[in-house]
């Protein structure tokens with residue numbers, strides 16, 4: 001290890017590869033690449049240890065591509081990866097690097113993809129196969145995968161394959177590959193079990209260890225927030241709102257269920273968020289990753305396994321919403337940001353009882369993690385003001401204002417107003433969906449400003465904003481934690497508006513989600529989302545709190561369909577009893593979730609836009625016994641189905657990006673934003689078109 005290698009040409013890579021690398025934009029080899037490529041070019045076995053994000057893929061892909069025999073159609077290189085996503089990513093990387101190699105074919109094979117398709121692709125021939133161990137075994141057993149011409153095997157993310165229980169499969173595959181092949185094993189960590197495999201299956205491996213996590217971690221700013229007083233969702237909202245560098249985030253939670261729940265809640269707050277977990281089918285998982293890449297999604301709520309290896313450069317933030325179980329998982333998680341030399345930010349939520357893990361993480365990454373406090377209301381407000389100002393200035397520079405100027409003049413002339421009088425009104429309108437003066441809803445202000453030393457200990461699930469008119473039960477704990485100022489019943493609809501609870505004939509058995517009900521009422525009844533109060537879902541019906549609806553409107557709404565059901569809306573009689581009861585047939589979604597009702601699981605929609613759920617709030621909190629639980633349907637699918645038939649073309653199902661200029665750090669949580677957008681959003685907004 002004398003001089004650092006400063007170019008790929010120095011590594012004696014051939015012209016077509018160098019050309020491809022130049023196009024991809026790699027200038028210098030990363031340390032693991034510089035160290036591994038010469039050995040692999042020589043044909044030696046390699047045991048490589050380096051953190052995620054250090055460029056391991058190219059470290060093996062480039063030299064192995066160099067060693068391919070172009071005349072041979074049978075598979076020559078087999079890469080085993082722990083997940084489907086990674087298989088696809090690695091295959092894509094091969095494809096990129098091999099762009100100028102003739103007749104090159106790489107094929108990802110993984111469970112969940114159609115066997116028929118894979119068999120056909122395999123029979124066409126590919127020099128490089130990238131697959132998950134299970135599916136590779138399947139093909140070897142069927143003899144649809146022929147390893148007789150194999151020259152090299154790569155075990156990528158070996159520690160993760162170990163953790164996922166693939167070791168036996170991997171060893172089985174190694175035993176079925178020609179003994180003459182070259183083997184490279186890469187891993188972020190080197191537990192004993194991996195060493196054992198290396199010694200058993202590798203021939204005099206050259207060991208390459210790239211020290212510590214520094215190359216990844218230095219580009220990642222790590223911070224933590226001590227969970228106290230404010231629930232995690234509110235905290236997240238506040239933190240992200242003032243983050244200057246926010247582009248996209250991966251948010252880690254511990255369970256599959258939690259991915260769905262949190263994604264729903266974020267969506268209800270206006271974020272372009274979706275879940276990704278191991279229960280989603282392959283297509284859905286690929287799609288959400290694509291959507292994240294393309295910018296149609298800004299947040300993925302993920303489990304460790306599902307996010308494994310995701311490489312999307314625009315991910316600016318990793319949020320450890322639930323603390324990871326071990327330090328390795330933490331390192332893998334934060335490796336999802338700071339990709340390709342960019343800056344990234346990792347934020348960790350640490351409950352008081354989790355401080356031990358925080359210290360362990362600091363020791364493992366050999367870096368202190370800085371504690372942050374939540375942005376105050378003033379912080380958020382001044383951030384919004386600054387943003388709005390900037391957007392106004394930008395609009396003046398970027399747009400032709402002639403047309404708007406004329407409209408303004410006309411407005412002024414007709415109403416005998418000066419432009420100075422009109423301008424504030426325009427500002428008011430521009431900020432309406434994301435008010436400059438932040439309301440309390442969804443931010444947990446009061447609690448945050450309560451002094452920490454008041455003696456009251458909050459945990460992450462403590463205070464929720466009060467529910468509508470205090471009509472239903474609250475847990476004693478909830479009351480106790482609620483700060484006094486919020487105790488007064490909230491004026492839900494403003495003075496003078498009488499409210500009524502309505503019953504509609506669509507419920508959980510139909511698979512309905514609160515947002516669909518809001519969407520339908522807003523779209524077809526023209527009801528301002530702000531006026532839509534609490535929604536309770538029951539098995540085959542739901543209740544919604546609304547202002548008293550005039551008879552004609554009621555008539556229209558009766559025929560409105562949600563999830564294929566005419567909702568038949570009618571006022572709930574005084575004292576009318578409605579019991580939760582099980583109804584058959586229930587949809588698959590509910591069926592597979594055990595005894596959900598028994599756990600007080602009514603979903604609520606409250607105050608127009610903030611989705612609430614009567615289950616406990618945090619995802620890792622005590623009292624939740626459900627762990628990685630299966631079979632949650634991909635949520636996107638559900639919302640898409642809704643979006644297609646219920647919304648005017650071109651109207652998004654989420655609030656507009658605030659003020660419509662740059663991609664904002666986030667889309668707002670303002671009460672009623674979504675439904676309002678749903679039916680007023682068709683009109684172009686003044687400064688929207690630039691994007």
Ligand code: ADP
Pocket residue numbers: 025026027028029030033050051052053054055056057058311339340341
């Ligand atoms: P690992 O497998 O170690 O986690 P990857 O192979 O996925 O890392 O690479 C991480 C990111 O760095 C990818 O976006 C990749 O395109 C990029 N990258 C890899 N090598 C280089 C290089 N030499 N120069 C610039 N970027 C690179």
Ligand code: MG
Pocket residue numbers: 053056057156157309
């Ligand atoms: Mg990798």
